Amino acid sequence: MKKVFITGGNKSIGLETARQLLQKGYYVYLGSRNLEAGQQSVNDLKAEGLENAEAIQIDVTDEVSVQAAQATIASKTEVLDVLINNAGISGGMPQSALRSGAEQFLKVYQTNVLGVARVTQALIEMLKKAPEPRIVNVSSSQGSLTLASDPTNIYYQYKGVVYQSSKAALNMYTICLAYELRDTNVKVNAVDPSFTKTDFNNHRGTGTVQEAGQRVVKYAIIGEDGPTGGYFSEELNPETGVIPW
Known part of the structure; x- marks a missing residue:
């Protein structure tokens, strides 16, 4: 049975991704900053008949917590097949290039960028032991420099300098990570789950968590002929998913 670890897996897109992978026969380690919240989500999944889920406490902004999570997972399995770096925060609004302070930037970067690096570095050796390891970094089309500067982009007017x-x-980290792992079996991709209705955006999104989960899962289970080092948004490019950096 393949095993996956999902950060921020106790709610919204992370939880739906866990649900869909469980339905596909994966064993899911569901990462949650609050262990009680994570355990409640596991209980809810088990009530749906999805038994192969386990809550793991992790705060991606805390190196000690990340190392403890790695040790916990390592005590249960030698091999990790998939890592989904899903945990993320918006940083609140408004976000102004002229008025947002350093503390606001640092708080968001601690989770959205440094957290991804911490978790990936902690788990990479377990991933390398898998026959077809996959890393999915949950990004956003809002991180595209090309799209953010294109007045024809449907989200052009949505500007949030800290989050974007x-x-x-994170996208650059994905590119560099895929490059470093180019001679291994590890495939690494950045995926935009779409503008999804969740508490992350006060439910202002247009897509569902089910659609978002499907998009993340697609790249978590890609085959040997699948891409690596790519950036995908099926919302903005339904044909190939590829969007510009």
Whole structure:
């Protein structure tokens, strides 16, 4: 049975991604900053008949917590097949290039960028032991420099310098990570789940968590002929999913 770890897996897109992977026969380690919240989500999944789920406490902004989570997972399995770096925060609005302070940037970057690096580095050796390891970094089309500067982009008027720049940084991390792993079986991609109705955006999104989950799962289970080092948004490009950096 393949095993997956999902950060921020106790709610919204993370939880739906867990649900869909469980339905596909994966064993899911559901990462949650609050262990009680994570356990409640696991209980809810089990009530649906999805038994192969387990809550793991992790705060991606805390190195000690990340290492503890790695040790917990390692005590249960030697091999990790999939890592989904889903945990993220928006940083609140408004976000102004002239008025947003350093503390606002640092808080968001701690989760959206540094958190991804911490978790990936902690788990990479377990991933390398899998026959077809996959890493999905949950990004956003808002992190695209090309789209953010294109007045014809449907989200052009939505500007949030803190969040957008954090996702642009995450995209570069994805590119560099895929390059470093180019001679291994690890495939790494950045995926935009779409503008989804969740508490992340006060339910202002247009897509459902089911659609978002499907988009993340697609790249978590890609085959040997699948892409690596790519950036995908099926919302903005339904044909190939590929969007510009």
